[in-house]
Amino acid sequence: MYEIDVNGEKRQAEVEAGTPLLWVLRDTLGLTGTKYGCGIAQCGACTVWVDGAAMRSCQFPVEAVGEAKIVTIEAIEQDEVGRKVVEAWVEAQVPQCGYCQSGQVMAATALLKEIPQPTDQDIADAMTNLCRCGTYNHIASAVRRAAA
Structure with missing residues (x-):
């Protein structure tokens, strides 16, 4: 179980370690504005903010989020x-x-x-x-x- 701060709200996600943040956002939390493009962090369709920095979420594992604040297109x-x-x-x-x-x-x-x-x-x-x-x-x- 991971607790992450997404769009100013603490959210819980029961996913395996290594799950890309993209899939946590889309499949677990229902925030589908962030898109899957290439899956290798090249195209940028999956860009979100991690503590204010643009980050490609398809290659960013959920356990690396820690206390960082995530912002998606929805917010x-x-x-x-x-x-x-x-x-x-x-x-x-x-x-x-x-x-x-x-x-x-x-x-x-x-x-x-x-x-x-x-x-x-x-x-x-x-x-x-x-x-x-x-x-x-x-x-x-x-x-x-x-x-x-």
Whole structure:
């Protein structure tokens, strides 16, 4: 049994050691906004925050969470910067299929919390999540809009 702090609430998960945080969030806690993409921490669809840092949850074992605070896409708008990012995403009409967007929003919000006025290079360096629809220009535009 693991107790983890998710979106400001202590939640219990009866799972085996080694279970990726992604599956705890989705299958055990019912927080399905975080998506499975590649399973090897490359695509970023599974990005959540672990103590404010963007983390790919598909390769992050539940026992490594410890006392860390986990934030998922379901609670991102409770954060002022997260709310601005979501608004910018809508205004810039970023999503096409939308599958990767929860991970993209989590990564963009983490970037803006660390670097409130990022350069284009900062955006390129931080936004490494994959988008099969190729909305990278819209994503960068939305990040710039949220920073303004």
